[in-house]
Amino acid sequence: MSMWWLSTNWSQRAEKFRTARFKSWLDRRVPPAQTIRLSHRNIFIVPTLQGLGFVLILLLILIAGINYQNALAHALAFLMLGLFLVAMLQTHRNLAGLVLSQTRPIEGFVGQKVSVTFQVQSDAGRVHDGLSFFWPSRPIDQGFAVDRNGTTIFRQAIPDHRGWYEPGRLRLETVYPFGLFRAWSWLDFDCRILSYPKPVPCDWWASQDASTPQAGRRSSLGTDEVKALRDFQDGDDQRHIHWRASAKLDRLMVKSYESEQSSSQWLCLAGLEMLPMADRLGGLAYLIEAASKRGDAFGLDLYGQQLPVASGPAQERKALKRLALFDWPGH
Amino acid sequence: MTVQRSALLWMLASQSLMLAPHGSRMPLWMLCGCLAMGAFTLARIQGYVRLPSKWVAVAAVFMCWALLWREYGSLMVVEFWVDLLLFMYTAKLLELASKRDVSQIMLLSFFVGMTHFLFNESMLQTIVTFSGLVMVMATLIALHSSSTQTQGRQPIKLAGIAFLQALPLLVILFVFFPRLSPFWTIPLEKGAAFTGLSDRLMLGDIHSLVQSDELAFRVNFTSAPPASRDLYWRTLVLSAVSEGGWVVGSPPRPMPSVKFGAEGAIIDYELLSQPMRVPFIPSLDRVLSVEGTSASLDPIGFVRSASVLQTVTQYQMRSGLNAVDGAELSKAERAAYLALPLRINPLARTFGASLAEDYQTPDAVIHTVLAWYFDEFTYTLNPDASKGDSIDHFLFETKRGFCEHFAASFTWVMRAAGIPARVVLGYQGGAYNPSGNYIEVRQFDAHAWSEVWVQGEGWRRVDPTAFIAPERIERGMQASAAGMDGLMTGEAWDYFQMRSLGWLFDLQLQVQALSHLWDRVIVNYDQARQMRWLSTVWPDLELEDLAPLALAAFLLGLGVITVGLVAPPFRRGLSQEARWYQSYLRCLDGVTLDQVGPGTGVARCQEAWDMARPDEAALAQVFVEKFELSLYQEDQSVSPSSVSKALLVLKIRLAWMRLTGR
DSSP: OGGGGSOOOHHHHHHHTOOHHHHHHHHHHSOOOSEEEOSTTTOEEEEOHHHHHHHHHHHHHHHHHHHTTOHHHHHHHHHHHHHHHHHHHHHHHHHTTEEEEEOOOEEEETTSOEEEEEEEEESSSSOEEEEEEESSSSOOSSOEEEOTTOEEEEEEEOOOSSEEEOOOOEEEEEOTTTSSEEEEEEEOOOOOEEEEOOOOOOOHHHHHHHSOTTTOOOOSSSOSOOOEEEEOOTTOOGGGBOHHHHHHHTSOEEEEOHHHHHHHOEEEGGGOTTSOGGGHHHHHHHHHHHHHHHTOOEEEEETTEEEEEEOSHHHHHHHHHHHHHOOOTTO | OOSOHHHHHHHHHHHHHHHHHHHTTSOHHHHHHHHHHHHHHHHHHHTSSOOOOHHHHHHHHHHHHHHHHHHHOOSSBHHHHHHHHHHHHHHGGGGOOSHHHHHHHHHHHHHHHHHHHHHOOOHHHHHHHHHHHHHHHHHHHHHHOOOTTOOTTHHHHHHHHHHHHHHHHHHHHHHHSOOOOOSSOOOOBOOSOOOSOOSEEOTTHHHHHTTOOOEEEEEEESSOOOOGGGOEEEEEEEOEEETTEEEOOOOOOOOSOOOOOTTOEEEEEEEEEOOOSSSEEOEESEEEEEESTTEEEETTTEEEESSOOOSOEEEEEEEEETOOOOOOOOHHHHHHHHOOOSSSOHHHHHHHHHHHHHOSSHHHHHHHHHHHHHHHOEEOSSOOOOOSSHHHHIIIIIOEEOHHHHHHHHHHHHHHTTOOEEEEEEEEOOEEETTTTEEEEEGGGEEEEEEEEETTTEEEEEOHHHHHOHHHHHSOHHHHHHHSTTTOOSHHHHHHHHHTSHHHHHHHHHHHHHHHHHIIIIITOOHHHHHHHHHHHSTTOOGGGHHHHHHHHHHHHHHHHHHHHHSOOTTTTSOHHHHHHHHHHHHSOHHHHHHHOTTOOHHHHHHHHHHHOHHHHHHTHHHHHHHHHHHHOSSOOSOHHHHHHHHHHHHHHHHHHHHHTO
């Protein structure tokens, strides 16, 4: 019964009707950009259900005024009409003049939260109150206000597939000040999240035993001179555990063969055959992360597409980007 | 509750303001109920109590329905529905849970505002209602705001701005919007009775009326108003006797030969009547024509309205003053105006019959009775209670009476003497308000007098009170009341006391004049007035031009508001400091400006100005100090608003100085 009064969420409802044709129209109307200034070109405005109720009451008052020949009831109805229109203009004004921008680039793993930062400034130098930010889906708080100094909005998206993940247009919405109108804008920041495959834990060395040695170019298996001991990390070869030291220190220690390992480790997709097809890229992502965490140098070989051996964060990003954008049937 | 505390407090405040005008009218139990629900919500906001089960609200509304039914006894009374609405408006507080509920209450507030105007259309009421609605809008702002800064007075400020922005549209539509005739007649009646004349005269009725200082009607004359002794406002003609009192009865239709003597002065006036108890409108002496909503001229010579007036209504009238009407009486009329019941007041009947034997002409009879009144009777505002045959009791025992006693007994005696006569009820005199140039008649001006029919002359007004207490007629009720200190009681007496205080009286006159202007111009702004007003600007205006004109004016107003709101602000690129500086430069006079040129620092400008015009430059000192502090000090000890304020003060004082040439 209360359904009737539920605030009409025109903007949300409209999303269901976002056909291809509508999308192309919207792309022309509100083209993707890194910085967007809200103006009459990209603001949509429609009365809320409260607004329609307001008009209904206005009409009732006008009818009562006419039937009772009551001049002041006429005046009240006219005041309400004036307020209704002023509410429309003010709600529009509450969005107009906002400048939004989004800092790039953004990367993240599939299934994990990715932080996205938006800058909201007021071009008109006034306070914009009661704004809600629909991105990627529902607003998470009570809304926010922007004053002269601007504000920064932090939101999180969770990519659901590898490659370029597009979370869609952002909706900025307001019913302020009177709740009689809902003004909103669909903004496209050309925001693409480079999403890496979800890391799948695996043991590289175990796989190496079973596979051909062409990829694993570890020439000296544990026979090199031990340079140092360090804590055990995921992905370390169990055979390198220094059991005596581990017993003494009461935690797992591995022998480190820095010079050898850092120059000679190649991670290849073909070497992960013990994993199911879909998880192989994830396995590589896991190994890349693990190697990078250790500070090891590594190279990447994706069915012949090779990334030369290097180390450091730049290498890690390069490698993960290769994984994210790797295009091969079945992966 | 998911609603901010501040929004809830605003809601309670605005709701109280919207309920207050009904407070004195609604039943006491309901007032208490509303206050209790408000207090409960306040306690809930503070966290002392929790939301009751929804059955409490349902039960409350049903109980209210039943109690209201008991109170008014009918569904066809406006008060019943208004009170029910008000109760549900308040009971919504018992199920208040979300923002949506607050929104709903606030939207309903607008409808509650309309109900105020059903009972009171005064200027004060309008101010109260509209300020209540500004509070309602402030509530909505506080409700939808998510800014932590929107605290304190900020919502009411923004609401006030929105109200002022909507005001031009209100004015435009009010002036131009075509006034339509009612779509259907409303069967609902108002339950409350108004004070005023009733359609019968029992001795003592008018006496209770003169205790009231309530406004009866106000009159604007196109020329100078007549003297007080000529202001006989005829309202009802009582021509029959029933149960010992005079009543309207149903006199036969008069013959249609009404002609006027040359001595009658024709007077045009505008009468603004307050709600009445009876479907009759007062009119001055011999009314000739009347224009106004559902008013008609009765052949007997008074104004009827189609129904009892519920609201303040305006009439254009024309009257002949002191005219001889020259009416002839048909046989049926003559019989009707001579009829007296047999058994009551036998002494008065005998007395009248003996007069008819002793004197030949009606004039002689009339003069004899008036002379008798003058010699032996006393005019008093405190007459003895009547008993038995009230007229006999008055004429032959107490001999102390009020206008109603004299009119009733005089008419009785005339009929007994064979002279056709009738009682007229109405008002006499009125107070002139020089501030508004109108005459104001209050309930204590109520009066009764007689009319007798004289061959060849027609109906002649005979007012026995004028013989016994001439000051009542010459100078009005106020003078006679002042002469009889302490005899009059009640609010009317307070009213007279107030009038004796000089400045307070002047103020009161001005307030009354303003209220009268409001009633005439705003409350009675109908189609006729609209056309009259608009045709002074567009002489060829037709009724059907009104709708397009209204639309055009409305769109024009809307356009102006849109440009003001949506267009990019003027001088947007400039910082606040630069704007202050430019404003300051504009304050400098021409000589100084030539010396300093654009871009010179404020301190240097001030020096140059001080050389040229020290008195003007002295005014700017405060601003310059604040401006420099805010520009060069880091600690923000000078707020931007105080600099703006100093600038505004400078501009005003400078303009005043230059205007007055000092």
